[in-house]
Amino acid sequence: RVYLAGTSFLALTDASGSFRIAYVPTGTSFSLMADFNGAVLTAPIPIQAVTGSSAGSPPLPADLILVKPTLPTIPTGTITGTVTRSPFAAGDTDHSGTLVSLTQDGRLVTFTETNTAGVYAFTGVPTTPNNIYNIRFMAPNYVVPATPLSVTVPANGAVTAPSVTLAPRVQVATLGRFTGQAVKQQKYDPAETGSVQMFLATGTIPADTVRYVQISDVNGIFTFAGVPVGSYQLGCADDRYALQAPTTITVTALGNTTPQSVTLVPTRPIPIMGGVSGAVTKQRKYAPAETESVELFLATGTTRFHAVSAAAGAFSFTGIPIGSYQLVSADPGYAFPSPVTVLVATPTNAIPSAFSLVPTKAILGGIKGQVVRNPLIDGEPSLDLIPLKIATGTPGTADYFEMLTIADETGFFAFTGVPIGTYSVFCGDLDYVFPAPTTVQAGNPVIDNGVLTLVPNPGIKGTGVLVATITSSLTAPTRVLLVSQVSPANNREDYAVPLVAGSLSFRIGGLVPGNYEVHIDRETGWDIDPMGPQTNIVNITENAVTPMQFSTVSILPTITAVATSPTDITVTGSNLNPTYRIEVSHLGREPWAPIPTNYTSALVGNSGTLLGNSGTLLGGRYRVRAAVATSTVL
Numbered sequence: 001r002v003y004l005a006g007t008s009f010l011a012l013t014d015a016s017g018s019f020r021i022a023y024v025p026t027g028t029s030f031s032l033m034a035d036f037n038g039a040v041l042t043a044p045i046p047i048q049a050v051t052g053s054s055a056g057s058p059p060l061p062a063d064l065i066l067v068k069p070t071l072p073t074i075p076t077g078t079i080t081g082t083v084t085r086s087p088f089a090a091g092d093t094d095h096s097g098t099l100v101s102l103t104q105d106g107r108l109v110t111f112t113e114t115n116t117a118g119v120y121a122f123t124g125v126p127t128t129p130n131n132i133y134n135i136r137f138m139a140p141n142y143v144v145p146a147t148p149l150s151v152t153v154p155a156n157g158a159v160t161a162p163s164v165t166l167a168p169r170v171q172v173a174t175l176g177r178f179t180g181q182a183v184k185q186q187k188y189d190p191a192e193t194g195s196v197q198m199f200l201a202t203g204t205i206p207a208d209t210v211r212y213v214q215i216s217d218v219n220g221i222f223t224f225a226g227v228p229v230g231s232y233q234l235g236c237a238d239d240r241y242a243l244q245a246p247t248t249i250t251v252t253a254l255g256n257t258t259p260q261s262v263t264l265v266p267t268r269p270i271p272i273m274g275g276v277s278g279a280v281t282k283q284r285k286y287a288p289a290e291t292e293s294v295e296l297f298l299a300t301g302t303t304r305f306h307a308v309s310a311a312a313g314a315f316s317f318t319g320i321p322i323g324s325y326q327l328v329s330a331d332p333g334y335a336f337p338s339p340v341t342v343l344v345a346t347p348t349n350a351i352p353s354a355f356s357l358v359p360t361k362a363i364l365g366g367i368k369g370q371v372v373r374n375p376l377i378d379g380e381p382s383l384d385l386i387p388l389k390i391a392t393g394t395p396g397t398a399d400y401f402e403m404l405t406i407a408d409e410t411g412f413f414a415f416t417g418v419p420i421g422t423y424s425v426f427c428g429d430l431d432y433v434f435p436a437p438t439t440v441q442a443g444n445p446v447i448d449n450g451v452l453t454l455v456p457n458p459g460i461k462g463t464g465v466l467v468a469t470i471t472s473s474l475t476a477p478t479r480v481l482l483v484s485q486v487s488p489a490n491n492r493e494d495y496a497v498p499l500v501a502g503s504l505s506f507r508i509g510g511l512v513p514g515n516y517e518v519h520i521d522r523e524t525g526w527d528i529d530p531m532g533p534q535t536n537i538v539n540i541t542e543n544a545v546t547p548m549q550f551s552t553v554s555i556l557p558t559i560t561a562v563a564t565s566p567t568d569i570t571v572t573g574s575n576l577n578p579t580y581r582i583e584v585s586h587l588g589r590e591p592w593a594p595i596p597t598n599y600t601s602a603l604v605g606n607s608g609t610l611l612g613n614s615g616t617l618l619g620g621r622y623r624v625r626a627a628v629a630t631s632t633v634l
Contacts, residue, residue: 002064004030005044006106008138010099017063023140024049032060033108039068077153079122081135081161083114089141089168098166099138103148104130127155135161142166176229177255182220184241184264189319190273194220196264197237200227200249213237221259227251234262242267271321275348279313282334282357284420288445294334294357298325298342306330313354320344327355335360365420366446370411373432373454385507386454387428387494388413390440392421404428406497418442425452428494430510431465433457457510464540465509468518468548470496472504472526479521480506485537486514496520511540518548522555525633529553557626557634560607564614569595571610571626580626580634582612588623 002019003010007030011019024030031044041064047056083098095118101111102122114120125133134148144166151161182196200212212232216222234247241264249260281292292313298305300323309315327340334357343349371386386407393400407413420442427433432454440449466482477495484490490512496504518528518536528536532551540546557580559573571582578599583592596613610626628634 001036001111002032002034003101003108003111005033005108006031006103008099008101008136008144010101010108010111010138020054026051034064034066035108035110036066037068039066041065042067075127075155076124077127077131077155078158079125079133079135079151079153079161080158081120081149082118082163083120083137083166084118084163085139085142085166085168087168092141097139098142101136101138103134103136104132109133125153127153131155137164137166139166141169143169174229174253175226176251176253177223177225177227178232178249178251179221179223179256179259180234180249181259181261182216182222182236182264183261184220185244186266186270188240188266188270191319193218196220196241198222199235199237200224200232200251201235202230202232223255224251225255229253236264240267241265272346273319274322274344274346275316275318275320276325276342276344276351277314277316277348278342278351279354280309280315280329280357281313281354282359284359284363286333286359286361286363286444295330297328297330298344299328300325316348317344318348322346329357333360334358362419363444364417365442365444367415367418367423367440367442367449368446369413369440369449369452371407371413371427371452371454372411375456385409385497385499385505386411386413386432389426389428390415390418390423390442391426392423414446415442416446420444427454429454429507431457431463432509462513462542463510464513464542465507465545466511466516466538466540466548467507467545468496468505468538468550470504470506470520470528470550470552471502472520472552473502474498474504474524474526474552478504478524480508481519481521482508482511482516482538483519484512484514484516486512490514490516492516513540513542515539518550520552523631523633525554525556526552527555555634559624559626562624567613567615569612569614569624571612571624572607573610573626574606574608576608576610576626579628580610581629582610583625583627584614584617584622585625586618586620586622592625592627594627594629 001010001012002021004021004024009021009024011021013019026049029046029048032047033044034041045060047058047060050057079102083100084095085092094116096114096116098114098118099111100114100120102109102125110122112120112122131153132150133153134150136148137144145164149161149164151159153159180198182194182198184194184196195216195218197213197215212224212227214222214224229251231248231250234243234249236242244263244265247262280294280296291311293309293311295306295308296315298317298320305317305320307315307317322344324341324343327336327342329335336355337358340355342351367390371388387404388407389402389404391400391402401419403415403418405413405415422439422441425434425438425440435453435455438452441447475498477497480494480496482492492508492511494506494508496506499505516538518538520527529551530536534549536550538546538548555575557573557575559571561572563570569582576599580599581594581597583594585592595616598611600609600611
């Protein structure tokens, strides 16, 4: 047997030693004991029952070990008694099975069960050192005395305990049914059905008594079945509704054939619902196939109501509390130019004028067309590349935008990824201009602006043209600089572009006759080779096209020797010039820092020498490099 000391909670183990004590109150600490044929636990185990678990807290060890102590021979006595049941609970026909436990000083001594006549007996009960015992009873379906019986056992004698009669714990109830219909006097939403949750309570509403709950159908009809017969308070479990008046109903065994109707009234104000309808149009669209459909919402405070406009832009909000709302686009790509307030009314407020939506981001499109030169300037080839530029806004301001491209040999040009709109177009060839200010349109899809005519620039007289190819491994458009040997005012620059693999091509017109030194952007690490088949010096002749074929040479610096003295560092290498400075880094681990540097004349070929003042450096080992301060390449 396993028991909770000081209580009537007790169980017998099965063949495997397992046991279960049921109906133990939670939140109370008990002392668990066990015994068998004189063997007991060495000490009680503190434990509490846990709701929904059979483990207990703290959990019991895997095995409970019983030890049979060696007891001295002591005088004993006998206890007899009778426990009867009246009336019998359901399923019982005699008085057997009542568990009788014998305790002393809060400890369980032994237990037994009554026979069919309700008789029980304890034999061999020790009478020393204490012969006073308590007797408790346990029968799951009966109410047992709260106070145990106290008996005094004589040594080598017998005592009869007072007789006890147990009454059933729960009387068998007669079950019945009740049918009713809850009618909502008003609804919060016209689309709301009559379905509602109802309950029966055995006390005053609200009550902490047992409730029977049912959900009605869409017509409000509900039935409570299998409920003990009697009177109940009827209530509504939906806190938005309450019975119009307190209602007591009666559950009968046969039930009522006609539903008893009750009226439900709202417990909070019901807003008046209305609607608003209208249309939206997009002033501009991100894609030609895009419809007017857009997600919208009405906002007031933190409340929002959403709707999606149809493909033609029509929208409708219904079933919304009447009042003023802000109409807002939920699509981040579109917005109203200014705040829009609409009125939700009943009947629905139909707004006749459409609201305009504008894009919140730039809509990109394209421009294409063809430029032709008429007439051609003397000596100029008919097939040539023409640089073009489009622009809008005021230069130097945030709204200014420009883009460059080059028309192909037949004059066709294209601009892509351009915000849609109108642009002024300019010719980058100084020999030609548009006869009047000319604009082009960018759109999505790309707009073909047709043929644009260029005429000779009347402001350019007696100039020449340079058409050149640069043999190079460079593959990106590269800046070309023409340095006039006559006047800096004649200097020009343009871009050479890769028309065929392995070379760059460019054309610069409107050049004042004379000699020019040709260079490419030094940030490429390359320049025109002055020692190539054609040097980097070109002579421009008036009213003539000068063709040239250039090659490139690396201009990256190379250090061939480094020398030091107590005050200087001398660096000798190739491709050095006065723009270079000596830079040092302590052990190569600290940031590079320049030192005062002078450039001495070239020695042989492209060699040169840099002389740096090291007087400000601390003693130590340094890495040395030659670099142009403003360059990321050299």
